[in-house]
Every structure is written in C-alpha cells, then in structure tokens.
Amino acid sequence: MANRRNRRTRLALVFCGVVTLALIVQLLRVTVLAQPSYANLAQQEAQTTVTLPGLRGSIIARNGEVLAMSELRDTIIADPLLIKHPATEAVTLAKLLGLASAQVRHALSVPGGYSVVAQLVTRSTGSKIESMALDGELPGINVEPGQARYYPAGSLAEPVVGRVGANDNGLFGLEYQYQKLLAGRNGYEIQRTASGNLPLPNAVVKRQPPIQGKSLKLTIDPALQAYAEQAVAGEIEKTNAIGGTAVVMDVATGQILAMVSLTAPPLPGAKPLANGGQPVDVQRALPTESWTNQAVAYAYEPGSVAKIATFTAALQDHLITPTSSEVVPGRLVIDGSVFHDAEPHPTEVLSMGQILAQSSNVGTIEIARRLGPARLLASFERFGWGEPTGLAFPGETQGLMKPVSQWSPTAIGSTPIGQDQLVTPLQVLDSYNAIANGGVMVTPKLVLGTVGSRGHLHAFASPAPRRIVPANIDAEMIHLLSGVTGANATAPDAQIPGYLVAGKTGTSQKPLHTQAGYQMGAYWGTFVGMVPAQHPVLSAIVMLDQPVPIYGGMTAAPVFSQIMRYALARYGVTPSGSIESSMLPRVSRSVASRSRE
Template sequence: MKRLMRLISHSGPYARRCIAMGLALALVAIACLGKLVAMQLVEGRATAQAATNARTSKVVLSASRGRILDANGTVLAQSVERYNIIGDPLSISTFKPVDCGSQEAKTLGYCHAVDGKPVGAAGAAAVARLLAPVLGLDRLELGAKLDGTSRYVVIKRDVTPETKRRIDDLHLAGVVYGELSSERVYADGTLMGSLLGGVDDAGVGVAGLEKVEDRTLTGTDGYMIYQRGNGGEVIPGTVTAQKDAVDGKDVTLTLDADVDWYVKKVLTDGVAKFGAKWAIAVVQDAATGEILALEDSDQIEAGSDQAKMTASRAVTQSFEPGSVGKVITMAGLLQTGARQASDQFTVPDRIDWHGQEFQDSSPHGAERWTLTGIVAHSSNVGMVMASENYTNDQRYEFLRKFGFGQPSALGLPGESQGVLCSPEQWDGRTKDTVLFGQGYSVNALQLTNAVATIANKGVRHDQSIVKSVTGANGKEESVLNTGATRVVDEAVAAQVLDAMEDVAESYKSTSSVPGYRIAAKSGTAQVAGPDGRLTSIVADYSAIIPADNPRFVITVAMQDPAGTYGGITSGSLVAQIGEFLMQKYQVPNSAPRKDAAPMTW
C-alpha cells in the first residue's frame, strides 16, 4: 500500500486520475461481489422462499350441492356448472393487445382484434372492447369498472361454460379469468314452486325444501395448493397439498312430479271455472302416509325471489274444516261407546240446545236418521243431539288424536298447525260447534291425514315428503317417517268409512269416478274476508279412493268458489284427480257395494 501511495504521489495528474477511478471501480466491484455472495449464501434461501410464496395459490375446490328428485328419479332441482368472470385491474392497466400480423402474433400464435380490426387501445379500455361483446355488457361501463389498482373485480356471475370458452379464446389469461361456480336450476317453473323454495347467492337453502334439507344437500369444499405461472396456470409438479371436495347428498321426495303436475293443472283450471280466490290440494298414500302431491293455485316459480319469501299456501293456509269434522266426531262417539252407528234419532232442521240455537244447512222436516244417516246427510243438529253423552274432554281428545292442533311430522317452513283451544277455553257454543268442524282450524295436510286414518283402518301414520337420501358413494338411505298410532279400532274405522261412502254417493252427479267407489266428506265453513268479518267461505272435500280397497286420500279446498258447497266445487276437482290416479297406477275397478249400514229407521 505504501508503494502504491508513493507511486501515486510521483505520478502525473492524468495518471493519478486513472488510478483513482480504477480504485473506485474496484471498490464497487468488491461491494457488488459482497452483495452477490450475501444474496447467494446468506439471503438466498429467504429470497427463494419469498418468490415461491408469491407464486403459491390456495384454491377452493367447490363441492356441488345435491339434487332434489321426485319419487321416480325426475330431477326437480340441481346445480349446474357456471363461472364467475373475474378481472385483475392492476394487471389490466399494463395490458397491451397483440396486433394481428405482427411478429409477436406469429410467435405467440394468437392476436387481439375487434370485428377484424385492431383494438385501438390499451389497458382497461382494450380489455373492455374485447370482453364486453362476449358478456353482453356496455363497453364504457365495463372499462370504468376495470380501471383501478385492485386485484379482484367480479365482472359477471354465473356465466355458462360455453361463454367461459369464448372468453378463453380472447387470450386474456393473467388479467381476466373464470372462477368455477354453480347455479341452482329447477325443472318445471311453477311446479312445486314455493314448496321447493330456493337458495341465496352463497348457495345456502333459505326457503322450502331447499331450507329443510340444506344440511343434507350441502357438500364439503376441498382445496388445492400449487404454484401458478404468469397466466394463472398450474405449474406442473408444484401441487403441494390437495383435499377433494365432497358433494352434497341427493334428496329423493315421495312426491310424484306427474301427479303433482296434473293436480296443479286441475287447481288452476278449477279456480278459473269457479271464480275462486285460491285452491290447494294434497294427495296422500292411504297406507304409508307418503305425500304424492302438495300443490296450490299460486303461480310462483321455484328459485325466484317470491319463492324465497313465500311459503307454500298448501302448507301455511289454515281453515275450519266444516262438516269434514263430523268424521272425527262419529269416530270418537263409536270408539268411546257413547253411540252405535245404528242409534236412531228424530232430527229437526233446527234446535235450541242448552240456550244455543243450531240449524242445518237447508230446511227439512223431522227426519228419522241413524248416526250413519246423520253423517251421510251432514246434519249439524243431528251431531249435537247424538253427542249429548260425549264429554268435552273426549271431544278434545279425539281431535288431538286425529292430529289437529299440532304440527305434522313434515317440518316444512311456514307450516300452520291450526288452532285448537283446550276445553277449558270453549264457551257454551264452541263446545258443540267443534262437533261439526267449527271453532277450530286445520291445514290441508292435517285434514288429509285425519281422513287417511279412517282409510288405514284406524291407524294414523306420520306423514312423509322426503323418501331417501343418496350420498356421493351411491348408497341410498331411507328417511321415511315410520311413526304410527292407533286412533280407533278397525271396526270403528270401517263404520265411519261406510258413512262416508254414503256421502260420496250423494254427490255422484258431480264428484264420481266411473268404476270406482269413493268414501268422502264435504265441508263448508265461513272464514274472515278482507274486512275481517265472516264474509268468505272455504269449501273443502276429502275423499278416499277406492273405498273398498283404500289407496289414496285426496283433499281439495277452495276459497269463495261459485257454487259454495264443497261436494259440488272442490269435490269435482277431487274426482278429476282421482280418475287420473286410477289410470296412472292401474288400480282395479271396485267391487260392488254390499251391506251398507242403514241411514234411516
């Protein structure tokens, strides 16, 4: 070093400058070498890790929501493949289209053009010009949306795979990409609309059966961790962790879409024919409690906002059953031994009973009717007279045993359990009006199951609307409700069924099914109108078909139909549904009726 300094001191000015510059460059080289050594040997591992972290992505592998199917395997609701189109505005800001005919286009094997002409812009404007026509969006609005420094903007949700492929053909990888999503679609528009309900934007069931079965239908998402290239693609061999998604289970209903479709048509036509405000219907398997159809006349599409906010009227609507309630009273009278079906009464058309006046629906003279005849002729006066020794507690007990005043086993959203007050709350009139279906309210499901109890020889089954669930492994598991309770003896049920067959014969001109015996009961009850007063009526009709070998129970109820009486209005719709069922399921014709109980004496 001393020798170097002596050399510099004895050198000329030019030489000294050269030597000084050389020393400076040497020092810079030494510093760079030191930094390189530090980066390679000291910081290399951390730098490499940082680069790896920047390239690493964790992608959610979305599970598909299970399907909802009818009893025959017809798909009623399913999730289909869709994509959310995502933009990266920060990357878009540096996007430059590749001009067709350029050397770059030849090298890359693609170029960008709009209607065969150069894009004529860069950045967000260029991407918008290319993308807007494919997505059907406004070019200027899309350009404004993509102009920014964020890394994630949803351009459009739920585009089809076909549209996604068209976007891929635009060669916008790295600035625009598609995230796998799904869309819930429903098969038949307004068929079972509110009953099926719908899902929210996150795919969660929020109404109807979609809500009831949400946990079953919802799958478990998986994930994949990998390193991505500049275009967002997976770098081969870099997947470090992966967990497969598990799709939700399929739910198979007891509902038959063919039957439900026909019921919907009958209700819609019936409302138009009779000028009714609405109509509802239930079709139930008499022996198992399975619901084959549950419909109303409302025109609400499954999955729509209205379906998400409105529960099915067939589930929510409650009404007084009217004279259908006499079926319950007769069953209770016979089961307790308070009366026999052959007991004889002289029945006027009106009566003063313990300070309360009761009357029948139409004037008649003093009729000599048995208890069977009282039910067959639907006499309010006769029911009051026959129930003199039928206590209030017994009246309440059998209404409860037949399922009134309590929810069904279905657990459907918005389901009304009706109103049935305890005997202690009955006034001097209500204690007798409950004998003929007034003073309490029911829904159509409850009423149908009560009549099905008679059809099923006195045993009330828990109703079912979900038949089975099937996992991704294909294993099917039955989830039918199997609870059953004997309500009345088989002999009692047979005598009530006999009286109901007399009722059906009285409506033979309007509500019959050729070749088949029917057991039924009609009802007509006042309900509150828009002004809150009892200015409206509900006409209902519940029938067992065939009466000699019960297969189905059908209930129809309408509000304010022209024609008023349930046997004439709702009964005619029941007959149409019954005829369809007999044909569809190829039910053998009924045997001739024998040994009908006497109605008069």
C-alpha cells in the same frame, strides 16, 4: 514520532478489521441465516389458491326425474387497473360471452380494481377465457369457479321443493329444510405461479378435493303433480277463488304423491261478492305457485270434515250405531247462539248415514252433546289435530285445538262442526287417511331418503304406524262416509265411474282478522276422501279459498274426482283396490289388510 505513526496504523487496521467483520456477519445473516424465511416468503408470493366448488346435491322425484340440480359455472372478473385497451378486450370478450360489446366495455372501464363482467358462464367458455388471459390476450381478466342452481321442471311443486339464494343457501321448502344435507363443501388447490400469475408445470402444491352434497329422493310424482296443479288452477279460474290446495297420499305408506299450493290474488280494490269470491268481471291474474306450502302452513276452520271426530268417538263409545237414528230439530240455541243446517227443515228423524250424507250440523251437535267436551277433544287429538304431523316442513303450523278449560259455552256446538279450531289441510287428510288405512295412522312423508353417488337410495326411517280407531269402528266409518258421495248427498260430484268413493265435504266461513265474527261472503270449500272405498289405495284433500259457489261439494269435490281419475289410471288401481302397475311401489299392504280382519 514513529511510535505515534505505528499507533495510528494499528488503529486504522483494527477499525478496518472491525468493519470488515461486521460486513461479513451481515452478509452471512442476509444470505445464509435468513435463507429459509426469505425462501418461505418467496414461495408464498409465487403461490395461488384456487377454489374447487362442492356441488349442491340434487332433488329427485320418485320416478328419477330431476327437480333441482346444480352445475359448475364461472364468473368472469376484470381488474380495470390492469387493462390498457378496454375497447379491444371488450370486443373479444363480448363474442365469447354473447353479450353486447358496449356492456362489456363498461365493465372493463369502471373505476377500481374489481368488476364483474359476467356470471353463470359455462365451464367451456370460462376455460377459453382463462386460457386467453394466461396467454396474455386478455390481461386483467380472471375466472372464478362457482355453481348455479337449476330447476328443470320449472315452477312445478315450487312451494314444496323450495329455492336457493345467491349464496346457495336454501330459502324455503325442502331446499331450506335439508340445507345441511344438500350443501356441498368446497375444496381447494394451492398452485405455484410465475410472473403474471401463470401456473407453472406440475404447479399443484396441495389439493383438497371438494365434497358434493347429498341428493334427496322425494315421494312426489311429477306427472300427477302437474295434473293436480292444472286441475286446481282450472277450478280456481272457474270459481273465481283466490287460492287452492290439494294433496294426494298413498294410503298404506303415507307417501305424498302430489302437494299443490296455488294462489290467484284479486286486484287491489276488488271487493268480494255477498256469497264469496270476487266479481267475475274483475280481471284476475292466472293462478301461480304460492309463496308458502299452504297444505302445511295454512291453518283454517275446516267445517264439516271435522265431523269425523264426533262420529268415530260416538261409535266407539256405543252412543250410536250405523243404523241408529237421531231426532234432528230445525235449529238449536246454545247460550244464545243459533245453530242450524245449510237448508231449513222442520224437526225430522235422520239416520246416522243421513246426518253425514246431508252434513247436518244440528244432528252432529246433538251427538256431540251426549259425547261431552272431554271425549270429543280426545277424539280430535287422536286424529292429530292441534299436533305436529311429523313432516317437520319449514313454516308448518300445528294448528290450534283449545283445551276444554278454554272452551266457551257455545264451543260444544261450534267445535263438532269444524269451527272454533284451526287445522291444516294435511292434518285433515292425515285423519281421513287413517280411516282409509283401517284405523291405523301413518306419518306423512315427502322425502324417501338420500341418494348416493352410485344411485343407491339410503332410506330415511319412518315412525311406526299406530292404531287410533278400532278396526270394526273404522269399517263402520268407511260405510257411513261412502254415503256422502251418493246421489242425494252433499258430494255426488266426487263420484268416479266404476269406483266407490268415501269422503266428506266441508264448507266454512272465514273469520274476521281483527275482531270477533266472520267475513261476509267469504268461505272455504273442502272435500277429503279415499278410493276405492272397499279397500282404499289413495286418499286426497282439495280445499278452495273463497270459491263461488261456496260449497265444498260443488267446487272441491269435482277436482277430487278429476285428480283421482287420473291417479287411479296412472297407477293401475282396480275398483277392488288391487294395483296393476309398478309405478306405485308399496312398502307393505299388511298393516292395512290386518286392520280389517
């Protein structure tokens, strides 16, 4: 009996010992062995990550004026599940945000745990709201840092500068082209927080600073850009055109000083007049910035400005001289198609200068037929027609120059006079700028380079200039083109008092979109030129879409004159071609100067 009682006691003691040991092991596991993991979990639960926005770089004009910039802004976020008194909080927030209290109360009362109260709030206001939220005055309110893009010059040069979307990604223009350079990189802070997400003293555990995007410095002159936009807009309204484009270039450097793209779409149902444009009594919208940069994205049949290719090639191959003459019939029939001049005339003898000054299609075609398709096409290609300009602008087209194997039987008549081809206004200007630059082609440029945090310019490299026309032929071409702005020529309205202007007009009919042939009464009017002709400093092109009257010499040429008068005065360009102003810094005049020796 005693032995049995002792056995039970021992078993009970063993059981109690085992249980006690198990409890001790479990206690050690929970309190000692698991301490690091629990401490890690506790630390994670008491930390929060705060985004530090990396500002997008600015876009700056050549004179330092800011065209696009980003600023830090806050977004006010509410968690309605944590807000017990939305009416009271709404009154307080509304005063801080300058909003209607009813609007704020609605944002605080929506179902769910997330509601945007206000966006693009200044950092000072955001900081006040954040402090009040941390102090418990505005429970359920959070502040998220961010940034906003601003365009201090408004819509000035919008097709060039571009715009960004809600996520700060470039949508078009330079904002899109240079997205990787402009975009900033966000940083972050990891902070220790107490109950209620309140930051503790010395709360920053880790910090990765944000990186600001690089800023771009452009070649655009805001004052000239604004003046050119006004001039083109005025002519669009005056001629009832549906759009207009203008580009002004520094001859020696290829820097684009102004690039205008405006549109004035007609009202739905408005029909064009027989001679182009829209009825003057139709209520039209005022010209606005185009959705696209028409100077590079709009390819058109340019008309007689294309005659530069025929004349330079014929001069270079000694088929003509500046003083030679050509028998010009009233009309030509090529494979059943009739080619004629703008004004009817009998067979006559015209000098080379008269053929260009009067823009004789028949005279140009006769020269081109002696030149032949292969040499004519090679001349266009030397001028860069049908090839990328090197600007690499988003949406830019290289146009179309058909190979000789695809020429129709009538192409030898249509191609020399600016039909059967597609070219952009910038490509046309590039070719005439090469003539202005002594026969040397320079790549057009819109961006000078990036600007560092200390304001230093890191210039982008430019392709080397290349000669495309011999210097002596170039001088002969400038002499011939100077006659185009004479009193009895096609563009006397391009004249500038005290300066000699050289250039060319173009008037071309718009083709049908869905079938062969041309639109009745729809034309483009173009003038492209350089000034002063003796030693060109500036070149420019103006193109109007469906103006009335239709002729480039009557519509585009006056705008060229108006813009160039302003530019010449602004940059202090004398009639001899010297520059008396520091507003147009030059890389070098040596290339152009040597080319005329």
